[in-house]
Amino acid sequence: MASGIGIGVCLTFVALLVVGTYSAAAGIANTGRAGAVGLVKGAVPALYQPLVQKWGNLCPALNPALLAAQLYTESGWKADALSHADARGIAQFIPETWATYGIDGNGDGRRDIWDPSDAIPSAASYDCQLAKDVASVPGDISDNMLAAYNAGPYRVIKAGGVPPISETQGYVKSIRALEKSFARPVGRVAPSQQAAGAIYFAQKQLGTPYLWGGNGTPDQDGRFDCSGLTKAAYESVGIELPRVANDQYNAGPHPSRGELLPGDLVFFSDDLTNSREIRHVGLYVGGGYMINAPYTGAVIRFDKIDTPDYFGATRVTKDGAEALPDRTAGAKSP
Numbered sequence: 001m002a003s004g005i006g007i008g009v010c011l012t013f014v015a016l017l018v019v020g021t022y023s024a025a026a027g028i029a030n031t032g033r034a035g036a037v038g039l040v041k042g043a044v045p046a047l048y049q050p051l052v053q054k055w056g057n058l059c060p061a062l063n064p065a066l067l068a069a070q071l072y073t074e075s076g077w078k079a080d081a082l083s084h085a086d087a088r089g090i091a092q093f094i095p096e097t098w099a100t101y102g103i104d105g106n107g108d109g110r111r112d113i114w115d116p117s118d119a120i121p122s123a124a125s126y127d128c129q130l131a132k133d134v135a136s137v138p139g140d141i142s143d144n145m146l147a148a149y150n151a152g153p154y155r156v157i158k159a160g161g162v163p164p165i166s167e168t169q170g171y172v173k174s175i176r177a178l179e180k181s182f183a184r185p186v187g188r189v190a191p192s193q194q195a196a197g198a199i200y201f202a203q204k205q206l207g208t209p210y211l212w213g214g215n216g217t218p219d220q221d222g223r224f225d226c227s228g229l230t231k232a233a234y235e236s237v238g239i240e241l242p243r244v245a246n247d248q249y250n251a252g253p254h255p256s257r258g259e260l261l262p263g264d265l266v267f268f269s270d271d272l273t274n275s276r277e278i279r280h281v282g283l284y285v286g287g288g289y290m291i292n293a294p295y296t297g298a299v300i301r302f303d304k305i306d307t308p309d310y311f312g313a314t315r316v317t318k319d320g321a322e323a324l325p326d327r328t329a330g331a332k333s334p
Contacts, residue, residue: 037063038184040254042311044068045077046273048090048116055105055124061131061141065183067124069175070146072182072250073325077276079116090116091123101126137161146172177323181250181314189255189315195263197237198316202229202283202291205300210293226281229293229300230265233283239321246278252320255313262286267311278311 037056044052052071056064074092075081087094093102093113102111105121112118131145133153139161147155147162150171155163162172205216211223216232224232227245234241241248249267260266264284271277282292284305293300314320 037065039064039068039182040184040312042269042273042275043182043250043254045276048077048120051105051117051120055121058124059128059131061145062124062127063179063183065179066142066175067120067127068182069178070127070149071120071123073175073178076325079114079119089114089119091119093119093122097126098122101129133157143172143176146175173319174323174325177317177319178250180253180317181320183253185253185255188259189253191261192252192263192315192317194234194237194239194316194318195261198233198239198263199283199285199291201233201236202300203285205229205293206291206302208293208300210296210298210300212296214293224293224300226293229291230281230283234316234321239316239318241316241321242324245281246276247324248281248316249275249278249312249314250320250324252315252317255315257310257313260284260286260313261315264313264315266290266305266313268307268309269311270309272309272311275311280309284313 039049039053052068053064056062056067071077071090074087075090077090079090081090081092082088083092085094088098095113098111098113102113102118102122103125104111104118106115106117110118111122127145127149130148130153131141134144134148134156135141137144137156137160143162144156147168151163151165151168155165155168162169205222205224209223210225211220212225213228214220214223214225215228216222216224227243227248230245230248231241231243241251245267248265251265255261255264262285266282266284267275267278268280269275269278280292280294282290282303282305284290285302288304288306289302290305291300292303294303
């Protein structure tokens with residue numbers, strides 16, 4: 001990029017950072033109204049979105065975004081997922097639980113634990129049964145349902161709500177935070193309080209050569225790849241993101257293109273219907289530009305975001321990032 005353009009973009013960044021971020025933070029309110037919960041385009045893989053949208057409305061305690069957050073936590077949308085505890089498929093049912101609660105969701109006469117068209121309806125049906133089991137317990141019905149999923153309905157009933165079990169409380173908190181990442185926003189998305197610091201970090205890396213797998217460590221001469229840069233930028237303000245771009249997408253709610261603010265993560269993919277196919281991420285700085293580590297042979301630089309492969313954006317939150325599942329640890333399964 002020519003130096004004159006770079007300076008102009010940098011000035012745009014400074015103006016938008018000061019005026020856009022902080023003024024917006026003071027003035028934007030969530031004007032959403034209660035109503036049916038829709039799914040963000042592409043957040044659920046297109047193959048499964050109709051199932052999640054349909055079965056996520058099975059009972060009042062459930063909604064499509066909540067069901068999506070639970071499935072994502074359990075398997076990361078992998079239909080062939082198999083855990084060390086023998087939890088199977090996209091919904092991570094243990095065979096004994098499946099024998100009781102698995103249903104023939106697609107009406108083909110078979111209950112197949114590995115078939116998402118059976119497993120997704122079964123997950124929703126099981127959630128709703130648990131909601132009935134704890135219906136008389138005080139508190140939020142969806143929280144109690146998730147707690148029953150993790151700890152069993154008896155413990156929820158005995159505790160009079162989410163029991164004081166750290167694993168269960170963490171499970172409920174994580175799913176409810178991830179729910180925001182799958183729900184189509186109603187009204188404006190609240191601005192980030194950490195955006196300025198993340199951009200400040202990324203701006204200091206401008207001109208650094210790209211390195212595939214780069215995390216910016218001294219042995220790598222401070223070089224980054226795309227998701228390594230965004231991870232380090234948010235780590236500098238106390239938010240720990242996953243290493244991979246398509247997992248970073250679920251670290252918060254999703255503003256529309258017209259609602260972008262400096263500090264939002266912007267994503268790119270060759271498949272605009274599936275967030276799991278995201279292949280690139282940058283840090284939005286305003287004026288239609290991002291700071292990003294583009295590819296081998298290039299340097300960290302400003303680039304335009306309005307390209308045919310633009311997928312969408314995420315406004316990172318600390319709760320959203322902390323809610324993302326640890327794929328190495330495995331999820332609690334029914």
